[in-house]
Ligand SMILES: *[C@@H]1O[C@H](CO)[C@@H](O)[C@H](O)[C@H]1NC(C)=O
Ligand SMILES: *[C@@H]1O[C@H](CO)[C@@H](O)[C@H](O)[C@H]1NC(C)=O
Ligand SMILES: *[C@@H]1O[C@H](CO)[C@@H](O)[C@H](O)[C@H]1NC(C)=O
């Protein structure tokens with residue numbers, strides 16, 4: 001009866017790991033005893049406890065131990081845990097499926113990591129770099145992706161980050177792509193834009209053309225300005241995709257483009273004052289659009305372009321935020 005003896009020995013090792021972890025987080029003796037009894041009585045492991053097969057022993061080390069491969073000056077020691085950090089979030093605000101704007105702690109595993117040959121890549125095919133798109137006019141953001149099994153997104157209100165990344169039977173990540181557009185002021189801006197502010201955001205819910213081409217319709221377009229559009233490719237539960245190697249090409253793409261007031265469209269509407277109308281339209285186009293569209297409109301643009309543009313700008317921002325809440 002050697003086998004059962006070995007099995008029992010293995011089980012007590014697992015229990016040892018869990019007990020020491022629980023001790024660290026102040027779990028009481030009775031709870032630990034219940035867990036151990038659960039394992040021994042039911043034959044099957046208590047599903048709330050870490051299975052031996054899931055243990056990552058690399059987490060027990062900082063990476064700076066003498067004789068370890070890959071040590072370089074300036075490296076940070078890793079935090080350590082002997083039970084996969086399963087209780088890392090104990091006593092903190094647990095994410096628990098919500099998009100908590102004050103921050104939280106999420107204890108769900110990262111999940112399945114693809115092979116290098118299945119790494120996600122993307123290229124924004126519309127708009128193209130430097131494009132000048134007419135203001136307040138519907139256009140598409142188009143993204144050609146590879147190795148993303150797109151069209152899968154869970155309820156972002158209840159299941160944000162609640163399950164690990166998963167792969168399909170070809171080894172590709174199952175998930176979806178978001179596109180986000182921000183006003184950056186000028187094409188050569190050196191200021192990181194504020195991530196809490198965006199002109200347009202959309203989670204692309206479908207699988208596109210089935211060959212990786214995904215599209216988001218920017219209904220009624222954007223006010224005049226200079227913008228950056230980026231992809232944010234995600235697994236099914238909205239977490240950024242995780243890849244097998246650090247040194248690689250990016251999974252996401254960004255590009256920069258301009259939105260310009262339609263030339264002369266409101267020029268003739270300035271009461272037959274052609275030269276005046278022309279000048280005003282010009283100001284709105286030359287970098288004074290976007291954020292400063294209001295200035296160009298106040299007084300200079302007369303009643304025509306001014307009122308129309310202000311109205312569109314306000315509704316554009318409201319739409320963007322509303323879509324974010326529904327379709328993270
Ligand atoms: C499994 O573990 C949980 C959490 O510690 C505990 O509440 C439960 O009673 C255990 N189940 C059994 C069958 O021991
Ligand atoms: C824009 O995207 C939508 C939705 O994918 C698609 O139906 C439409 O044909 C696209 N328009 C252009 C001009 O590509
Ligand atoms: C029309 O143009 C004239 C001459 O440039 C200017 O004096 C006048 O104020 C303009 N009227 C309007 C309504 O812009």
Ligand SMILES: CC(=O)N[C@H]1CO[C@H](CO)[C@@H](O)[C@@H]1O
Pocket residue numbers: 136265266269304305308309
């Ligand atoms: C007369 C004219 O062309 N008016 C246009 C001014 O611009 C707004 C917004 O782009 C249009 O809606 C008007 O039709």
